[in-house]
Amino acid sequence: MAHLFINQIEPGVQINDVYMVTQPILRNTTRGDLYIAMYLSDMTGKVNGRMWRTTEAVYSRLPSEGFIRIRGVAELYQGTLQIVVNDFVVVEADTVSLSDYMPRTKKNISEMLSETKRILAEVRHQGLNALVDEFLGDADFMREFAAAPGGMQIHHNYLGGLLEHTHSMLKVARAILPLYPQIQADLVLTAVFLHDAGKTKELSYQMGFSYTDPGQLLGHMVLGIQMIDKKVDALAKKNIVIDPTVLDSLKHIILSHHGQYDFGSPKLPATAEAFFVYYIDNLDAKMNQVTELINNHPGNADWTAYQKTLETKLYRKRPLK
Numbered sequence: 001m002a003h004l005f006i007n008q009i010e011p012g013v014q015i016n017d018v019y020m021v022t023q024p025i026l027r028n029t030t031r032g033d034l035y036i037a038m039y040l041s042d043m044t045g046k047v048n049g050r051m052w053r054t055t056e057a058v059y060s061r062l063p064s065e066g067f068i069r070i071r072g073v074a075e076l077y078q079g080t081l082q083i084v085v086n087d088f089v090v091v092e093a094d095t096v097s098l099s100d101y102m103p104r105t106k107k108n109i110s111e112m113l114s115e116t117k118r119i120l121a122e123v124r125h126q127g128l129n130a131l132v133d134e135f136l137g138d139a140d141f142m143r144e145f146a147a148a149p150g151g152m153q154i155h156h157n158y159l160g161g162l163l164e165h166t167h168s169m170l171k172v173a174r175a176i177l178p179l180y181p182q183i184q185a186d187l188v189l190t191a192v193f194l195h196d197a198g199k200t201k202e203l204s205y206q207m208g209f210s211y212t213d214p215g216q217l218l219g220h221m222v223l224g225i226q227m228i229d230k231k232v233d234a235l236a237k238k239n240i241v242i243d244p245t246v247l248d249s250l251k252h253i254i255l256s257h258h259g260q261y262d263f264g265s266p267k268l269p270a271t272a273e274a275f276f277v278y279y280i281d282n283l284d285a286k287m288n289q290v291t292e293l294i295n296n297h298p299g300n301a302d303w304t305a306y307q308k309t310l311e312t313k314l315y316r317k318r319p320l321k
C-alpha cells in the first residue's frame with residue numbers, strides 16, 4: 001500500500017501507516033490521565049501525535065526517535081492537523097525507505113554547489129580567499145555542508161537546507177552589495193559562506209533532526225569559530241597568515257549574525273558588514289519560513305494557525321490574480 005504522506009492527510013481520515021516518531025513525552029491531562037505527546041513526520045511534514053489514556057508501559061515501548069505503524073485518526077485541533085493514535089507497533093528502520101521520511105530541499109544540490117563556488121571565487125582578499133578555499137577543498141566538510149539541514153524547526157529544516165540557505169544568501173548579497181559600496185564585499189561573502197557552517201556539527205540528521213551534544217553545549221556560532229580556527233592553523237602550516245584584524249572582523253560577523261542576545265548571539269552587530277549579514281540572514285530565514293508555512297498549511301482556510309515564532313497568523317490568500 002502506498003504511503004499516505006503527511007501533507008495529503010485530511011482531517012477525519014483514518015490512518016494505518018508508518019511514520020517517523022520523535023520526542024515522545026508522557027504527560028498528565030488536567031484530570032490526571034496519562035497521555036503521550038509526540039511528533040509524527042515524513043518527508044512532507046511533521047504533525048503532533050496524541051495518544052490518550054495510556055500507560056507508562058505503552059510509553060516505554062516507543063523509541064525516542066524511530067518508526068512506528070500507527071492506527072488512528074486525523075483531526076484539526078485549534079486549526080492545526082494532529083493525529084490521535086489509538087495503537088502502534090514499532091517498525092525497524094531497515095524495513096522502511098528512509099528517503100520517504102527525511103524532508104529534503106526541492107532545489108538541485110549540485111547546481112547550488114557550483115553557483116556557491118562561482119560566487120565565492122569572487123573573493124579577492126588573499127587571506128579570505130585562502131580560507132574559503134581551505135573549506136571548499138575539505139571533502140568531508142563539503143559533503144556535510146551539502147547534506148545538513150539549515151535548522152531544526154523554523155527555517156530550511158530539511159536535508160540540503162544549509163546549502164540552500166547559504167546559496168540564497170550569497171545571491172542576495174551579491175545582488176545588493178553594489179548598492180552599498182562602503183561595505184567590504186569580501187568579508188560579507190566569506191562570512192555568509194561560513195556563518196552557519198557550525199550547523200554541520202550542531203545538528204544530527206541521520207534519522208530525524210536533533211541537536212548533537214556539542215550543538216547543545218556550544219551552538220553553531222562557537223562551533224563555526226572553532227572550525228575557522230582549525231583552518232587558520234592549517235593555513236599557517238602552509239605559511240599563509242591571515243591579518244588578525246581581518247580574522248576578528250570575520251568572526252565578529254559570525255558571532256553577531258543572530259542580531260540579538262536572546263537569539264543566541266554572544267555579540268551584537270558592531271560593523272556595517274555584520275548588520276548587512278544579520279539582515280540578509282533574517283530575510284532569507286523569514287522568507288523560507290513564511291512561504292513554507294503558507295504553502296504547507298493543511299486545509300484551504302485563508303489563515304494559518306497562530307505561529308508563535310512570528311507572533312501572528314499568516315494570510316494565505318494571494319491578493320493579485
Ligand SMILES: [Fe+2]
Binds near residue numbers: 257258
Ligand atoms: Fe545562524
Ligand SMILES: [Fe+2]
Binds near residue numbers: 165195196281
Ligand atoms: Fe543563517
